[in-house]
Amino acid sequence: MRIIDILNQKNMSLSFEVFPPKKESSFSSVARATEEIAECRPAFMSVTYGAGGGTSRFTLDIAKNIEEKYQVPTLAHLTCVSSSRETVHRKIREMKERGIENVMALRGDLTPELMGTDPSQWEYSHAVELVRELKESGDFCIGAACYPEVHPDSASQKEDIRFLKEKVEAGADFLTTQMVFDNNLFYNFLYKLREAGVTVPVLPGIMPITNAKQVERAVKLSGSFMPQRFKSIVDYFGSDPEAMKQAGIAYATDQIIDLYANGITNVHVYSMNKPDVAKAIMGNLSAILWKDFA
Ligand code: FAD
Numbered sequence: 001m002r003i004i005d006i007l008n009q010k011n012m013s014l015s016f017e018v019f020p021p022k023k024e025s026s027f028s029s030v031a032r033a034t035e036e037i038a039e040c041r042p043a044f045m046s047v048t049y050g051a052g053g054g055t056s057r058f059t060l061d062i063a064k065n066i067e068e069k070y071q072v073p074t075l076a077h078l079t080c081v082s083s084s085r086e087t088v089h090r091k092i093r094e095m096k097e098r099g100i101e102n103v104m105a106l107r108g109d110l111t112p113e114l115m116g117t118d119p120s121q122w123e124y125s126h127a128v129e130l131v132r133e134l135k136e137s138g139d140f141c142i143g144a145a146c147y148p149e150v151h152p153d154s155a156s157q158k159e160d161i162r163f164l165k166e167k168v169e170a171g172a173d174f175l176t177t178q179m180v181f182d183n184n185l186f187y188n189f190l191y192k193l194r195e196a197g198v199t200v201p202v203l204p205g206i207m208p209i210t211n212a213k214q215v216e217r218a219v220k221l222s223g224s225f226m227p228q229r230f231k232s233i234v235d236y237f238g239s240d241p242e243a244m245k246q247a248g249i250a251y252a253t254d255q256i257i258d259l260y261a262n263g264i265t266n267v268h269v270y271s272m273n274k275p276d277v278a279k280a281i282m283g284n285l286s287a288i289l290w291k292d293f294a
Pocket of ligand 1: 077078107108110125126127128146152153154160161163164167176178
């Protein structure tokens with residue numbers, strides 16, 4: 001099923017992101033965790049793709065496993081900046097052969113090896129090039145990334161939104177945001193996108209923080225703003241794993257309910273291969289999901 005058709009339905013939906021294993025030896029344990037998340041019946045599941053080769057091998061295997069066993073639609077991520085055109089085209093062919101309908105088109109992070117080289121020699125510089133190639137090579141439903149707090153490579157939000165609009169014009173059907181911990185940043189960003197003429201669905205990305213160590217990692221990776229309200233939770237409960245987990249799930253649930261109550265019908269959760277977290281959030285929303293309150 002095409003994800004854009006799910007997003008255009010009026011009812012509230014929740015989707016989850018998972019990541020594939022790094023090594024063949026952990027395939028079955030990762031596959032099992034993603035299956036347990038699929039058992040929660042999310043609207044769809046996205047499967048990430050390691051930028052420098054890393055976990056890219058198993059993205060399609062995990063995505064197909066979820067679709068075939070649980071009929072949960074999947075979104076296979078694909079990055080381009082650290083790949084050759086030949087590799088990307090091979091991946092696109094493989095996606096078509098395996099019946100992948102939904103692709104998240106990403107640039108990928110710049111690796112230290114790339115940083116020291118001349119960008120004019122790179123085979124891909126920006127995700128928009130991948131969006132165009134996907135559009136030309138098949139009937140994919142295409143997702144792309146966006147940044148309510150501005151991508152770190154951008155000189156300004158205005159510039160970031162201008163390039164984002166190009167990605168949409170090139171064929172991105174919907175957008176998913178970098179993780180946000182303060183919904184007001186998302187509302188503000190969405191307002192600016194609509195003002196700039198970007199009309200496709202935009203899914204806020206919610207990361208449930210369930211242990212104190214994860215906070216540092218999440219902030220370092222995303223650069224996202226941590227509200228004082230959340231910092232207080234970590235300060236107070238961080239040393240008790242069970243209490244921190246419960247508080248982190250409650251915080252994420254609260255964010256999701258606020259988004260739904262403000263008319264944002266589709267929310268994406270960075271579930272980090274944690275079935276217990278996915279199940280708890282789904283349970284907290286059981287009387288809300290799949291309903292049309294409009
Ligand atoms: P782009 O859209 O290319 O944007 C990158 C920067 O270039 C921005 O500053 C933008 O404003 C600028 N730019 C864009 N187009 C142009 C242009 N034509 N000319 C000049 N500047 C331009 N990484 C992975 O490795 N694997 C994953 O699976 C993965 N999944 C992700 C999922 C989501 C929802 C998000 C938000 C990020 C994900 N990432 C993933 C991280 C992502 O690859 C990085 O954030 C990366 O640095 C940027 O990717 P992008 O697709 O947004 O790039």
